[in-house]
Amino acid sequence: MHAKSIVKGLYALCFGAILYFWLKSSLPLLLSPDMSSILLAIGRIAGLTSVFLVLTQLLLIGRIKWIETLWGHDKLAKLHRSTGELLLYSIIIHFVCILVSYAGSAKTGLITQLVTFFDFYQDVFEAFIAFVMFVAIALSSIFIKRLRLKYETWYFIHLFVYLAIFFSYGHQLKIGGSLSDSQFALFWMALYVFVIANFVVFRFLRPTYFFMTHKFFVSRVVKGTSDETMIYISGKNMQNFKRLAGQFMIFRFLDRKRFWQAHPFSLSWDTSHHDIRITVKDSGDFTHEISGIQVGTPVFIDGPHGRFVIPEGDTSKLLFIAGGIGITPIMSLLSEHAKNHDTVLLYSNKTQSAIPLKNEITEVSQKHGVKTIYFFTEETTVRAPHIAGRIDKMNINAQVKDVTKRVVYLCGPVGFMEAVKSALLELGVPEENIHYEVFSFH
Ligand SMILES: Cc1cc2nc3c(=O)[nH]c(=O)nc-3n(C[C@H](O)[C@H](O)[C@H](O)COP(=O)(O)OP(=O)(O)OC[C@H]3O[C@@H](n4cnc5c(N)ncnc54)[C@H](O)[C@@H]3O)c2cc1C
Incomplete structure (x- = not known):
């Protein structure tokens, strides 16, 4: 049973x-x-x-x-x-x-x-x-x-x-x-x-x-090109700390300022790296000050959690759809799985100057032949094949002709995900082929 x-x-x-x-x-x-x-x-x-x-x-x-x-x-x-x-x-x-x-x-x-x-x-x-x-x-x-x-x-x-x-x-x-x-x-x-x-x-x-086994600590803090910060976390025998691309963990940074609160973040790169990396967008008081974390700060990690993962042995064609910082779990799935899958990425941001993880996306897309289309909601003209506009039913249909044959992984702001999900359903994508991660616990 x-x-x-x-x-x-x-x-x-x-x-x-x-x-x-x-x-x-x-x-x-x-x-x-x-x-x-x-x-x-x-x-x-x-x-x-x-x-x-x-x-x-x-x-x-x-x-x-x-x-x-x-x-x-x-x-x-x-x-x-x-x-x-x-x-x-x-x-x-x-x-x-x-x-x-x-x-x-x-x-x-x-x-x-x-x-x-x-x-x-x-x-x-x-x-x-x-x-x-x-x-x-x-x-x-x-x-x-x-x-x-x-x-x-x-x-x-x-x-x-x-x-x-x-x-x-x-x-x-x-x-x-x-x-x-x-x-x-x-x-x-x-x-x-x-x-x-x-x-x-x-x-x-x-x-x-x-925590006792791996003694996690912050090993590097790097400011991104947009308003995001990359935090790298290392520790002992990291190869034994099992996690899957697409999962998230709840991080408690043990310094004086932050020890009392724990925040969830998705892994933002694949699991071939020994270190964990998260990419954090400035979206409130905690995340605004995250770039101030000192290298060496111990980190208490609850996780990995989540089923926003691609099962082992899966061979389906993939469609990744991300909005803003929702790219983080998608980036980790992309870099882990694009090599074995026919993959399309649709990625929406407000403007061309604020695209988290852009260089990595370009690198992986070129290396593994991923069709990548950027959407910009606050631009009027952009260079083709990228699009000034939203990821809506018409644009998905135009860019991904075989959308109904793909398994979709979707992450972004709640309103964005709801709109994209209903567009996908209207286009005939079976609900069980739409996987999503919500960046909220309540
Ligand atoms: C599963 C999951 C994965 C996530 N992955 C990422 C990621 O990869 N990159 C990224 O930038 N953001 C991610 N987030 C969102 C991130 O956790 C929040 O943006 C962050 O906690 C905001 O904290 P703040 O104090 O700066 O903002 P605030 O202004 O205090 O909060 C903004 C919103 O974030 C949420 N939030 C705030 N504090 C917490 C907390 N302690 N625990 C849970 N939710 C909280 C609440 O919904 C709140 O309304 C993820 C969230 C979840 C649930």
Whole structure:
């Protein structure tokens, strides 16, 4: 059986077990004519579902290698967002149903009941704090764009998830009706252990092991011709640090100014080089100052990640489409694979004076006969075969007659990718032949 189906099956089985234990303890409540009892049963399953979804979220975003290999980082990030919304609803339902149910049974007001919870029920105050944190985290994620939150602010709000998970744990075992069943409590703890173990191993221990083994450090910093900077990272036995062209890693530069933040960047050259190279565009406060990193700075690397790769033994004709700094993973794929593939590159930039990695593209294109067309969106006249305009349906059709027979690798700003993807679909490229990398985690 396919590995994905097995994982999905096990996941469904776990949720099935939760439903079973919930029904075992709550069916009489559910069938009772008393509204408070019904609400209690609903509140319980909403609470259990909320925890199950929180654990799911950790698996989705924990950079857990075996899960990322099956689904890919982009899909997991998307799923993480929709699961977050579901979690928000279920946690609110849990809170409201339990509060109204207890208040109904005690024939008291909601505020009085809440105060009673805090005063007389073990760990419920902590659980309430966790509830507030989860709601704030979910809302900050849903509204990150509208609130114009800085990435770092959003990220630090997200860190409270760990505290919220810790705070919410006690009340589940102490007063959770369904969890008074010892078999269920054991199963519940096993779920926690499984998820936390995976999270700790892949998020912390694996990168720490790589850091200790390879002792990564910045070996060279080179300003590019446009507003990009090339950072070269070296280390011990780099040939044993396995990575694939097209993948990305999350880099933490361990100097005083930068140690507290980690940023993702794609590999921007092929894997025949021992050193890692990334090419960073100035697009914010961190990247603006990246050229100031000193040679010798140690680097903590989480990765490699991502499925924006060309499988071994693949012989398909390739079409690379890049916009701006989206060229980085494409450059690494191009230099690794152009020698074995019939390849076309369409590369869009604003102007002719700002083309990241241009010299390398020219070198590889000439060496391996890659048809390379540049597009410039803010120029009116350019020398043929290059084009003043966008990579749209008409231009793709004109430049790549056999587009439907090619496997496409696409990377660039989100709007650019959406437009190009729909043009490709309209031209008849099968969706499964369009691979893309999104330069965003939220
Ligand atoms: C898989 C992937 C591969 C990438 N590859 C490259 C590359 O090869 N070259 C390149 O120049 N850029 C790449 N990026 C984008 C790069 O990570 C961001 O431009 C950079 O982190 C911006 O940081 P900043 O503080 O300078 O900008 P800010 O103005 O703070 O942020 C700009 C945007 O970058 C994103 N971002 C900011 N900080 C982080 C962070 N710590 N982690 C994740 N995202 C963040 C957010 O979407 C934010 O809205 C990649 C992103 C991803 C997700």
